[in-house]
Amino acid sequence: MEEIAMYSKTVMEHFKSPKNVGVLDDADGVGELGNPLCGDMMTIYLKIEDEHIKDIKFQTFGCGAAIAVSSMLTEIAKGKSLEEAKKITNKDVAEALEGLPKNKLHCSNLGADALQMAIKDYEDRRAGKPKEKDDSQEEQEQTHSDKCYCPYCDTEIPEGTTFCRGCSLEV
């Protein structure tokens, strides 16, 4: 995945004029991820027809990168079959945006994960499964299970610590 120092032109375009912003009141699936504690929060709404994403909307609380990621994700997912949509990864979104600054890559984690949650919500609803409260918790842990690296010197930061031994930065 390309890492850039500043926001790419594509990121700025999506930030300035985000696509598919809003709420679908009659959504067939909803995915909500993140919380203000992490800095970002995203909600994805899906309207499904014939196992295809007929409409998709998002709302995001977060920085420029988080908003651009949400917008790009919805553009990629729109019109796709559920099977295709399930294959969309965070990497796909970051690549479509022509890269993200190194210390913003975590923002892209939110996008595809929120989409997968929304698809799961749709499938659960169809299967008549009651909404599990713990779902979001589980997904969040999944997001953070990846190894964590210092955004400035790439040294691996052991889980549960916030201090980088490589450059002595608090991350």
Add this chain to the structure above:
Amino acid sequence: MSIINLDHISAAPILPEVQEAMSKAIKTNYGNPSSQHKIGDKASEALETARESVARLINAAIPKEVVFTSGGTESVNHAIKGVAFAHADKGNHIVTSNIEHNVVLRSLRRLKMMDYQVTSVPVDEYGRVNPDHVAKAIRDETILVSIMHSNNEIGTIQPIEEISQITREKKVLFHTDAVDSVGVVPIDVQKLGVDLLSFASNPYYGPTGVGGLYIRRGVKVWPILDGGVQENNKRAGSENLIGIIGMGVAAELALRDLDSRLTHVKHLREKLLQELPNYLSEYYINGHPEKCLPNLVSISIKYIEGESVVLMLDEEDFAVSTRSACAAGALQASHVLLSIGRDFADAQGTMVVTFGVDNTEEDILRFLKTLQEAVQTLREISPLYTQSRKAQAAQA
């Protein structure tokens, strides 16, 4: 349309008189003040003239109490580590506050790795330190108290004189980080009663990359840069003479114009605060309403994140800053805003506006209009805003 700078705390323009003095010096005064020949003498003379000007600005008893540095960051590092090393035989404990700038926090963290101990006192909802808390935190091994003069995120000014009475009584050294105060508000080191005071040149329209550390005469401080015996053996390395000449001229101008500058920025601040409710709802103004910097307004805007506001305003040619975690490159919300009781989301939506001599009332009104539109756009994207609207509708 040119860019309107409402982010003077990040960078202030260099005044024409300062530019002129520096350009002239680049051409005619390149010498090394330490050299014992005429080229060196000329440089040394300019260096000491600048020192006198800067000493006057902070009312140091003698010019020698001013050590030139590469800026606020070096000054604070020098003050804290220099005192810690020089007084290690007396003790290893330092008292500070919860809302210091990262330069203080990280200097102290470095010292903690070397077995120094640190006590950090809390602040109230306005970001003010209670001097009694400082008094209680001081113990036998305490060698230094470091409390900032004004805060760079919320503008609150600390009761430095009250704290210095305590430190003098208890015979503990007192350093204050006054980077955002010197040249902006009147600063008199003798009246404040501090032993060390860090400052920089850019907040009063001098060049960046140059600053000063006031060290009261007789106070023992080790250098943190080792090498030659420049700056009275307190700071090694040939002086940044061109920058220092600029800083000296800027100090003269600050002394001369401080009153009119204060009146100007105070007026702009009042205008912004008075007009803000006409353009924005659901926000907090951070910091102490009176004991604060006259040129700074810190606003926590609910339901949105600071970096997106900065980017949107930048598109419309307004420069402001934010201390949201995202913009800072960290993943944690500002420790200052959390310390005064803001929650994580509100801390994320905080924007800092800082005025200068180049701003006008018209700038403020145009800015407010642009801010209103940016906030509205971002709130429409925000799930937190939608949640709050739903909750309000449910209540009604």
